[in-house]
Amino acid sequence: xxxxxxxxxxxxxxxxxxxxxxxxxxxxxxxxxxxxxxxxxxxxxxxxxxxxxxxxxxxxxxxxxxxxxxxxxxxxxxxxxxxxxxxxxxxxxxxxxxxxxxxxxxxxxxxxxxxxxxxxxxxxxxxxxxxxxxxxxxxxxxxxxxxxxxxxxxxxxxxxxxxxxxxxxxxxxxxxxxxxxxxxxxxxxxxxxxxxxxxxxxxxxxxxxxxxxxxxxxxxxxxxxxxxxxxxxxxxxxxxxxxxxxxxxxxxxxxxxxxxxxxxxxxxxxxxxxxxxxxxxxxxxxxxxxxxxxxx
Amino acid sequence: xxxxxxxxxxxxxxxxxxxxxxxxxxxxxxxxxxxxxxxxxxxxxxxxxxxxxxxxxxxxxxxxxxxxxxxxxxxxxxxxxxxxxxxxxxxxxxxxxxxxxxxxxxxxxxxxxxxxxxxxxxxxxxxxxxxxxxxxxxxxxxxxxxxxxxxxxxxxxxxxxxxxxxxxxxxxxxxxxxxxxxxxxxxxxxxxxxxxxxxxxxxxxxxxxxxxxxxxxxxxxxxxxxxxxxxxxxxxxxxxxxxxxxxxxxxxxxxxxxxxxxxxxxxxxxxxxxxxxxxxxxxxxxxxxxxxxxxxxxxxxxxxxxxxxxx
Numbered sequence: 001x002x003x004x005x006x007x008x009x010x011x012x013x014x015x016x017x018x019x020x021x022x023x024x025x026x027x028x029x030x031x032x033x034x035x036x037x038x039x040x041x042x043x044x045x046x047x048x049x050x051x052x053x054x055x056x057x058x059x060x061x062x063x064x065x066x067x068x069x070x071x072x073x074x075x076x077x078x079x080x081x082x083x084x085x086x087x088x089x090x091x092x093x094x095x096x097x098x099x100x101x102x103x104x105x106x107x108x109x110x111x112x113x114x115x116x117x118x119x120x121x122x123x124x125x126x127x128x129x130x131x132x133x134x135x136x137x138x139x140x141x142x143x144x145x146x147x148x149x150x151x152x153x154x155x156x157x158x159x160x161x162x163x164x165x166x167x168x169x170x171x172x173x174x175x176x177x178x179x180x181x182x183x184x185x186x187x188x189x190x191x192x193x194x195x196x197x198x199x200x201x202x203x204x205x206x207x208x209x210x211x212x213x214x215x216x217x218x219x220x221x222x223x224x225x226x227x228x229x230x231x232x233x234x235x236x237x238x239x240x241x242x243x244x245x246x247x248x249x250x251x252x253x254x255x256x257x258x259x260x261x262x263x264x265x266x267x268x269x270x271x272x273x274x275x276x277x278x279x280x281x282x283x284x285x286x287x288x289x290x291x292x293x294x295x296x
Numbered sequence: 297x298x299x300x301x302x303x304x305x306x307x308x309x310x311x312x313x314x315x316x317x318x319x320x321x322x323x324x325x326x327x328x329x330x331x332x333x334x335x336x337x338x339x340x341x342x343x344x345x346x347x348x349x350x351x352x353x354x355x356x357x358x359x360x361x362x363x364x365x366x367x368x369x370x371x372x373x374x375x376x377x378x379x380x381x382x383x384x385x386x387x388x389x390x391x392x393x394x395x396x397x398x399x400x401x402x403x404x405x406x407x408x409x410x411x412x413x414x415x416x417x418x419x420x421x422x423x424x425x426x427x428x429x430x431x432x433x434x435x436x437x438x439x440x441x442x443x444x445x446x447x448x449x450x451x452x453x454x455x456x457x458x459x460x461x462x463x464x465x466x467x468x469x470x471x472x473x474x475x476x477x478x479x480x481x482x483x484x485x486x487x488x489x490x491x492x493x494x495x496x497x498x499x500x501x502x503x504x505x506x507x508x509x510x511x512x513x514x515x516x517x518x519x520x521x522x523x524x525x526x527x528x529x530x531x532x533x534x535x536x537x538x539x540x541x542x543x544x545x546x547x548x549x550x551x552x553x554x555x556x557x558x559x560x561x562x563x564x565x566x567x568x569x570x571x572x573x574x575x576x577x578x579x580x581x582x583x584x585x586x587x588x589x590x591x592x593x594x595x596x597x598x599x600x601x602x603x604x605x606x607x
Binding site: 235242246249250252253256257258259260261262263264265266275277278279280281282284285286288289 | 600
């Protein structure tokens with residue numbers, strides 16, 4: 001539980017979907033990383049526990065467990081084990097909550113979802129914040145390298161605790177316990193079985209992800225993102241390295257008038273957890289300074 | 297914005313202040329005596345002060361030997377050390393005990409001097425577009441301002457230089473800065489500074505040496521013990537005062553001297569020993585980023601200060 005906030009549930013296209021919200025004002029959609037059915041990286045909206053309370057003083061932050069992730073239900077069809085379906089689920093969530101326009105903030109795999117929302121559903125997106133993402137940045141991610149050599153069998157609690165991308169500083173024992181709670185859920189184990197044992201990851205998820213990445217990077221190179229954008233990058237990320245943050249920023253900067261890059265020192269893959277004061281202040285100032293006419 | 301002339305250790309000094317608030321921001325303009333293409337002065341910040349003044353007490357002043365501030369009374373004080381000492385005394389005279397320092401280009405030399413001399417005074421340091429503070433390499437010249445429009449210190453001459461340094465240029469005729477710079481360019485003080493540099497003995501390189509000395513001290517400090525305060529390198533992504541065609545040729549086509557490469561390099565040097573070090577690139581902005589996009593600049597400064605103070 002974050003700051004005493006009870007998680008809420010909503011039906012999104014037949015999928016029970018868990019989210020947390022607080023505050024009033026312009027909605028900010030916080031999107032975590034991770035992809036469904038991955039034995040090593042369950043993810044949950046509690047990742048934003050150091051941001052929601054502070055941001056809720058000025059805005060209405062909303063964090064939602066993505067399709068198949070955290071406590072949200074799994075995709076109903078095998079074909080929906082894809083990033084495209086996760087993006088559609090987020091777009092449907094925005095519609096179900098009747099949010100006119102949201103500021104999307106996405107990290108890691110969540111950053112690809114944020115940019116896909118901005119490009120495919122521009123009418124619902126006011127601004128876009130991209131945080132350390134190998135998934136979206138041009139070039140080759142080093143996740144495999146950074147996570148190579150795990151001394152524990154895949155899928156064990158020890159393996160989940162071990163991930164060097166997460167690092168020791170930002171993932172407390174309490175938080176890792178929450179991840180393990182998710183990992184133990186029957187529905188999560190089922191998604192892992194489908195993705196890894198039945199091969200949906202290699203047959204479906206990864207090829208579709210590659211397709212979406214190419215499409216989004218082409219769109220970015222040709223037209224930018226089309227919404228005010230900021231890139232925030234932890235400088236010491238062993239997976240999404242700083243070079244790739246700079247490449248992504250420069251690619252966006254070719255076409256996007258309003259984009260900036262902030263590099264935060266002593267931060268790895270989760271600058272919003274590692275330096276919440278710096279991160280929250282950046283978001284507050286950038287979102288407050290947008291003077292978009294209210295959408296009708 | 298309130299303007300005043302105060303006397304600091306016998307030196308008449310122009311100050312501009314605005315706003316109130318629990319935190320102080322001190323803005324330090326660029327330039328060094330009469331050596332540059334533009335007569336820098338505190339009005340450079342005129343488009344930023346009203347916005348920042350809504351949340352902070354903001355102070356700017358003309359540095360020693362520039363703008364409406366006196367020239368050094370002693371010819372041996374045409375140095376960066378004297379500029380920094382005067383800045384420190386001015387901040388003290390204004391009763392400021394702790395401030396976020398924001399410095400443009402050459403002003404960074406004063407800012408880092410202040411942070412070394414009085415770390416308790418400096419809450420944070422923001423270096424805006426400062427080729428002056430980069431490692432000099434073999435001083436490969438940036439040819440951006442070759443063939444200037446003469447006379448250089450006229451309004452037209454200075455406008456020509458600012459135009460070439462900017463990414464967007466509508467700021468050139470906003471506010472009073474250029475008129476003020478032209479008026480300073482025609483002033484007795486500016487002529488005195490020019491005369492000093494024209495007439496000095498060939499062996500007198502005290503000005504250049506003072507820059508070298510402070511930079512070397514800075515590089516040693518960030519490597520060995522760490523910069524004493526939080527530090528932000530803030531750059532316009534298209535600042536043309538960084539990239540030089542020569543450097544591009546010498547480095548086999550790689551854009552090593554771009555603002556992004558500079559910011560990254562400086563960050564890489566500082567980051568190991570200063571936890572609160574950041575760099576920031578803002579797209580479609582040049583050397584005069586804070587005038588080209590004043591609202592954006594103020595947003596960046598506020599976001600940084602708020603974050604540093606929140607820690």
